Each structure stands twice: as C-alpha cells, then as structure tokens.
Amino acid sequence: MDPHRPQPSRPTAAAARVEAGPLRTFLTLIALGTTAVVLAVGLAGVWRFFVPPVPTFDPDAEPRVVAARGDLAADELATIELFERSVPSAVSIVTSSAGIFQGRTAQGRAFEMGTGSGFVWNADGIIVTNHHVIEGARTILVSLDEREAPFLATLIGSSQEHDIAVLKIDVRKAYLRPVPIGTSSELRVGQKVFAIGAPFGLQRSLSTGVIGATERLIEDENGRGLAGLVQTDAAINPGNSGGPLLDSAGRLIGMNTAIASRTGTFSGIGFAVPVDTINWVVPHLLRTGTAPRPGIGVRLEDPAQVALMGLEGALVRYVHEGSAAARAGLRGHSLTASGEVLGDLIVGVNGERVASPDDLRALLVRYAVGESVTLDIVRSGRREQRVVELGSLENLER
Structure with missing residues (x-):
C-alpha cells in the first residue's frame, strides 16, 4: 500500500449514529402511524358493535305498495x-x-x-x-x-x-257434513293426498303430500301389528290421529294413524288405515259394538321358544277343533313313537312374509271373515301351501 496515496475515510460510530438517525425516525413514524390506523379501525368497529348508531326517523314513511298478485295457480285453487x-x-x-x-x-x-x-x-x-x-x-x-x-x-x-x-x-x-267415501284398492304410488286434522291441537289444519307406498306393515308403540296401511309424506303429527286422508277428489281414502319417527313428531313418513278396512269395520261396530277378528283358529308357540329353535315364523302349537285351520288340514304339535313332532310353521300369507305371530295376526286382520287366504307353511322340512277360509275367532286364538 502506497503510504503517500490518500485513503478513504471511515465514519466513526458517532457519525454512523448521526447518519442513521433520520432513517430510524422516519421508520418509527411510519410504524406509529400504521398502529394508529389499525387501532382507530378496531376501536371504530368495537364502538359500532357495542354502541348502536343513533336512529334517524323518516316522518314521511308510508306502507309499501302492494305488488299485483294475479290469479292463483290452478293447483292452488284446486x-x-x-x-x-x-x-x-x-x-x-x-x-x-x-x-x-x-x-x-x-x-x-x-x-x-x-x-x-x-x-x-x-x-x-x-x-x-x-x-x-x-x-x-x-x-x-x-x-x-x-x-x-x-x-x-x-x-x-x-x-x-x-x-x-x-x-x-x-x-x-x-x-253434519259426512265425508264422501272412496276406495283404497285403486290407490297408486305418487298420487296426491290431503290430510286434515288438529296437529298439536291446532284445529282445521291441512297438509299435503303423495302416496309413498301401500300395504305397509308396522308395529304401534305397544308392539301391536298394523297391516295394509297407506304410506304418505303428508305431514302427520300428534293430534292428527283419526283425521281423514283424502284424494284429490275429496274422497276419504284412509284415516291417519301413525308416523315413523324417533322424536315423536313428523319425520317425513306417515301411515293411514285404508278406507276399505274402515268401510268394513265401522258397520260391524255400529251393529254390535265389536268387529269380527278374522283368523284361522290356532294357538301359536311362544316367539321366544321359536327363536331358540332357530326358526322364523308362526309355529302352530294347537289347532282348534272345527276351526278354519282344522278344515284346511293344518297340524299342531304331536307326539309319536319317535318323539314330539313340531306343528306347521306358517311363513307367509298370500305371498307376504310372516316372521312372527304378530305378523300373522296383522296380515289376517286385513281380510274379512269368509275370505280365503293362501298360507305358506313348512311341515317336516318341506314347504307347502294351504288355502284357508277365514273364520271369526272371538277368543280362540291366543
């Protein structure tokens, strides 16, 4: 290095602080300004949230002009x-x-x-x-x-x-205005239905829907089977029970009776007793106060015992003498030289599955005394059919 060549001077620490001072001051001012803006916006939001604005009144305010409605749609009018x-x-x-x-x-x-x-x-x-x-x-x-x-x-x-x-x-x-009577035998899935009743005590209430299915088999809250029901999505709630279910002609096609729900209120599926059943039962109740309970005249094995045997259906334990079952040749339990032989196991009625005694009773109650049904039975491991003309049970079947 040439000792005679001038060397660049290096700033001292004090000089560096002097030079950095204006920049630091400038950056500090920017940060403080940004913080002030953020705080101002935040405080304004808090103020608007906790302190409502002072209302301004319009002394000339008037009701809105009602828009023209036009005619109701044809389905609404109907x-x-x-x-x-x-x-x-x-x-x-x-x-x-x-x-x-x-x-x-x-x-x-x-x-x-x-x-x-x-x-x-x-x-x-x-x-x-x-x-x-x-x-x-x-x-x-x-x-x-x-x-x-x-x-x-x-x-x-x-x-x-x-x-x-x-x-x-x-x-x-x-x-009095008697309801017109229709028929449930001609109902088709998809046709409109109308339910009138008093859901939750609210009288003269209307709900609408369609038929979702027919010939439904359900159990009520007491475990009793109800068969042949009409399924609908028309809203049915507590208080609707017993009310009319009508078709689009205003004819009675069913009586609202139950819902499928885990909450006790309508969940989209309701059920109605079909009008053909009502039209058969009501005259009997008017004449005698009771309705004949159609059946075949058998005593059935306890369902728990049937399940322990690994079987499914209604197992005939005893056939009443002179009953419809006896005339059709059904058999109950019997003793032979080789031991006890089980009675007939009823597994179907007119092609519909029977998994328990309740299923059998619920299916038979859809028919009138004197009508014939075809029973599917299992006897000694073989599946057979028997045609039975239903009788009036009174208290024979337990």
Missing part, C-alpha cells in the same frame, strides 16, 4: 276448493281419563288429557276416529267447529286390532 269443501267433515277430539275437564280429580290426583282428530261418518252423528285416540278415556268431547262449544260423545264400539273407534254425538243433522 287445493283451496278441496279444503273448504272437506273441512266441515273433519272434527277435533279431546279426551280425559277423568269424568271432568279439570287439572286434577276430586281426590287431587292428576289425570291425562289427549287430543286427536276424526271425521263425520253419517248424518246420524256418527264420528270415526282411531282406537288409540279414545283408549282409556272416560270423557270424550268432539268439536265440529273451533268457534263453537264441543259435544259430549258416546263410545259405540272400538276395534283395537284395526285401530278404529266409532263415537256418537247428539247434534242436528243440518250441522
């Missing part, structure tokens, strides 16, 4: 006309387990009240509803119109197996 024509045939029902409608009995015990629906059967004051609507009731009130006082009803007869009950009220014929 539904409205059907409801207005049919709703006088629907009734609401309130029941009590005590003789008077108060919160407690004379002894201070609380009692239950229930609600349901029904429909006018004829001009003689006959009302039809579900058996489970009036089951256990001591007092039954029927309302034809929510604007008028209800009528005290008398129970004429009831069929638990069909879930049908017949009531009578004392009222002038001019106040």
Whole structure:
C-alpha cells in the first residue's frame, strides 16, 4: 500500500449514529402511524358493535305498495276448493281419563288429557276416529267447529286390532257434513293426498303430500301389528290421529294413524288405515259394538321358544277343533313313537312374509271373515301351501 496515496475515510460510530438517525425516525413514524390506523379501525368497529348508531326517523314513511298478485295457480285453487269443501267433515277430539275437564280429580290426583282428530261418518252423528285416540278415556268431547262449544260423545264400539273407534254425538243433522267415501284398492304410488286434522291441537289444519307406498306393515308403540296401511309424506303429527286422508277428489281414502319417527313428531313418513278396512269395520261396530277378528283358529308357540329353535315364523302349537285351520288340514304339535313332532310353521300369507305371530295376526286382520287366504307353511322340512277360509275367532286364538 502506497503510504503517500490518500485513503478513504471511515465514519466513526458517532457519525454512523448521526447518519442513521433520520432513517430510524422516519421508520418509527411510519410504524406509529400504521398502529394508529389499525387501532382507530378496531376501536371504530368495537364502538359500532357495542354502541348502536343513533336512529334517524323518516316522518314521511308510508306502507309499501302492494305488488299485483294475479290469479292463483290452478293447483292452488284446486287445493283451496278441496279444503273448504272437506273441512266441515273433519272434527277435533279431546279426551280425559277423568269424568271432568279439570287439572286434577276430586281426590287431587292428576289425570291425562289427549287430543286427536276424526271425521263425520253419517248424518246420524256418527264420528270415526282411531282406537288409540279414545283408549282409556272416560270423557270424550268432539268439536265440529273451533268457534263453537264441543259435544259430549258416546263410545259405540272400538276395534283395537284395526285401530278404529266409532263415537256418537247428539247434534242436528243440518250441522253434519259426512265425508264422501272412496276406495283404497285403486290407490297408486305418487298420487296426491290431503290430510286434515288438529296437529298439536291446532284445529282445521291441512297438509299435503303423495302416496309413498301401500300395504305397509308396522308395529304401534305397544308392539301391536298394523297391516295394509297407506304410506304418505303428508305431514302427520300428534293430534292428527283419526283425521281423514283424502284424494284429490275429496274422497276419504284412509284415516291417519301413525308416523315413523324417533322424536315423536313428523319425520317425513306417515301411515293411514285404508278406507276399505274402515268401510268394513265401522258397520260391524255400529251393529254390535265389536268387529269380527278374522283368523284361522290356532294357538301359536311362544316367539321366544321359536327363536331358540332357530326358526322364523308362526309355529302352530294347537289347532282348534272345527276351526278354519282344522278344515284346511293344518297340524299342531304331536307326539309319536319317535318323539314330539313340531306343528306347521306358517311363513307367509298370500305371498307376504310372516316372521312372527304378530305378523300373522296383522296380515289376517286385513281380510274379512269368509275370505280365503293362501298360507305358506313348512311341515317336516318341506314347504307347502294351504288355502284357508277365514273364520271369526272371538277368543280362540291366543
């Protein structure tokens, strides 16, 4: 290095601090400004959230102009006309387990009240509803119109197996509008249906839907089988039970009776007793107070025992002498030299599967006394068929 060549000077630490001072000040000002903006925006948001703005009033405010509606759609008009024509045939029902409608009995015990629906059967004051609507009731009130006082009803007869009950009220014929009767044998999946009733006690309510299926077999909350039901997606809720299910002509095609639900309220699937069953049972209830229970006249083995044997169906333990089953050649358990021989195992009725005694009873109750059905049975390991003309069981089958 040439000692005589001038060398570049290096800034001292103090000089560096002097040179960096303005830059640091500038950056600090920017950071402080940014922080102030963020805080201002945040505080403004907090202020708007916790402190509502002062309202401004418009002394000249007027109602909005109503837009022109135009004509209702044809299907809307049809539904409205059907409801207005049919709703006088629907009734609401309130029941009590005590003789008077108060919160407690004379002894201070609380009692239950229930609600349901029904429909006018004829001009003689006959009302039809579900058996489970009036089951256990001591007092039954029927309302034809929510604007008028209800009528005290008398129970004429009831069929638990069909879930049908017949009531009578004392009222002038001019106040009654019997529902037109249709047929359930011609129902087709997809056709429109209309349910009228009092869901949750809300009288004169309408819901609409379609038929989802026919000939459904379900169990009620007590484990009793109900067969031949009409399935629909028309909303059916507690209080709808017993109300009419109508077709698009306003004819009765069923009576709302049950829902498929895990919550106790409508979940999209409801069931109705078909009108053909109603039209067969009601006259019997009016004549005698009971409906003949069609059956074959057998005693069946306990389902738990059948399951332990590894079998599925209705196992015949005993055949009543002179019964429909005896005439058709069905056999119960018997003893032979080689031991006990099991009776016939019924596994089907008219092609529909029977997995238990309840299935058999639920399927047979769809038919009338005197009708013939074909039973699929298993005897000694072989599948056979027997044609049986149904009889009136009374109390033979247990």
